[in-house]
Amino acid sequence: MRTRIAGGRVIDPVHARDAVGDLWISDGHIIDAPPGTAADETYDAAGKIVMAGAIDIHSHIAGWNVNTARLLLPEFHRAAASRPAATPLSNAGWSTFATGCLYAQMGFTTVVEPAVLPHYALHAHLELADIPIIDKATLTVLGNDDFLLGMMREREGDAAVQDYVAWTLEATRSLGVKVVNAGGSLALKANVRQFGFDDMVPQYGVSSRAIVKTLQRATHALGVPHPLHVHCNNLGMAGSDATALTTIAAAEGLPLHLAHLQFYGYGKDGRRGFSSAAPRLAEAVNGARNVTIDVGQVMFGQTVTISLDTLRQFNSRQHARPRKWVILEGDANGAGIVPYDYRASDFYNAVQWAAGLELFLLIDDPWRVFFTTDHPNGAPFTTYPDIFALLMDRDLRARQIAALPPEAMAVTTLPAITREYSLSEIATMTRAAPARLLGLTDRGHLGPGAVADIAVYADERDRAKMFRAAALVFKDGELVVRDGAVTHCRSGRALTVRPERDRAIDRRMTGYYEERYGLSDTFLKVPEHAVGQPFGLVPCVR
């Protein structure tokens, strides 16, 4: 069957296309316009914007932490309406089903859950399988685990670490590696309350820097397309800009991705010793072509912070709004769930809001800066349309700045920034660049052969309204959303990599689990049959 999306303004930065025209779909993929053939079905996109489906590289949507946040905060997610027939359980206030539907309605077709501990990978994949419509992937978190740090302490060398990383990626069926406050969670178990890039992990004698560099080299050498995804030390503290700058410098030319950089965009200037350091960070990112970042934008309102940075969450529990939290000391990282209410009247929260927008607007290359709110840590993912609107409209920004504490705006440069994102830059940041960053060559663009993940938007003056409710969304060529409502519930895939390894590591891991845990290592492996949705394999690039 051939489908034609007719007469829309097609924006595809990968193919330098921004013109009115048709898009053709056959068998779930985009095809060249077939000469002289009529379409079996045609969707009128005249006056509308046509883009590839959007890709979110960092959003906490599944796993023990997210589920514990649900159980901690039942008062936040009461359901509002009885279910629409086509979408089972999507009306539950904060369910996996609602997650898939809400993303699809905004034109998103691929989302990465970036914080999965190996022992919780099966749980995360079970939740992902219950997120309908979209494709998903996970990043596996290493760097506070006894096995890796033990290897480093014994100076086992890069080849051994690569085998371990490759084994873990396959066992946990993930798309890449993340490190969260490298060594910091292990240090907290030894009652260390502050941990920097060059501090040593007690009992292992390795520094945070060494852990990051070891994992960065391993990820690169294995040919995993997504570079090491780094959550730096000292998140959220005044002066944490220095930590981020040190980490950027330590990348030394190899690819590195820094997550939610906004949370490190704080200097110590001003009367309160808290100011935006986003311009300094943006300058460093502009000068380091090997570095990509996502923002972690703060938007005002109630949310909950969900993080594997146990040290940070342990320390920030005093600021919980409302005053309750869960801190877990698990194997390796553990987790912390701390609800928080970002207030427009709060000096610190207003500086955070401005610092995030400064990063978006001062980093000049839309291929290397990614929209995220670090969902739900800076704000829920449902605020993305509002962020796109702020980036595209300086008058809208000026109106919101005017309502914020002037003292906060005085320690940022945001009021002076006039840049506005174009639709093409939005398409780069939300489609083309994420696909390239994750190694997903089959999406993020509208060229022939691409997966037919397509979002069609009404060309509204109100960009937030436009991006909140897509006119049409196709996933793998199937129509799933019309006029902002889900019309068809389908199951997606989980995207994984499987780099090669020396199989000797398998026996070693079996022995390690038997000795340390008295259990078989099979318990943490994610069996394909158990999950109930197919996996898609993304090739490595070695």
Next chain:
Amino acid sequence: MGRAWIGGKLVELERALAEAARLLAASRCPLIAGLGTDVAGARAAIRLAERIGAILDHANSDVLLRDLAVLREAGMMLTTPNEARLRADALLLVGPTPAAMATELASAKGEAHPGRKIVRLCPGRAATSVPGETTVGRDPAQLPTLLAALRARVAGRPAGKLGVPAQPIEDVATQLKAARFGVAVWSAADLDPLAIEMLCGIVTDLNAQTRFNGFSVTPGDNAVGVLQACGWMTGFPMRTGFGRGYPEHDPWRFDGDRMMASREADCVLWISAYAPAASPWRDGPPVIALTSGDAARAGHPDVQIEVGRPGVDHDSIEHCAALGTLVAVAATQRSETLPVADALGRIVAALPEAAR
């Protein structure tokens, strides 16, 4: 395939499935209870509940919800039994249920953790003292008072008026504060929510200076695995109802015992796959039972469908207490007996169109 009975008489499986579907479709307020099943069975039960507007409860909800009440009122600092085993230099074993944990939390090779301090609070009247360990109190009824006194002394506040022996409490407080990575262990079967909150408060207070965490001994029948599936699918724990077409959680309103006592529920789907336990209710509305074992062992319900034992007759995913996470368990005596998820899927397929 499993066996099936209607009114105690062996029948074809298809007939029993159809009769189950007929009873559920005719019900105005169906209750899905027991819920002793693996994650796949729980997922199927939740989808069925949404279809027919049923209420979901678990046989161990009472115990589970005591811990959850504290979690969502005050929060908790938690760890896993495994982390406790590897790292704890002090164990605070609260009440009779965790009394056996000191042995379970020895190292993987079974030897005692060097220098580990063990304190038992109210292990029960029958418990005997263990050399080298500290025991304070016997009768679990004393626990709320002892915990209050201990929290006061840990925080440096007076506890004189609580009427508990001062010196033993003082000694325990000193031991806990001296721990470098201490772990408190309790079971919500032994404690009410206020006592659990007091204990979790002690753990939090200790973290002002040192590291201390806790965990509760989880109830059986995969209660935590079902809780997790319920959480991601509905946003809520068990005792969630779909009567209005969307999930509502209310620990009182959707308590299966209460709904049966008040005759609100007019049909019960009872699930007990791990062990062939009968539903606890007699002389009430029709009961459809999905249990391992035969109708006699299921208490002669109106409809009985034999289902497989998770991890025995078929592969399963369930909660592993030692690791505090969901794990994949391979079948140990693989058989053709119907898994709960498949039985529920076939009941859904047999529902009349209007109820689907």
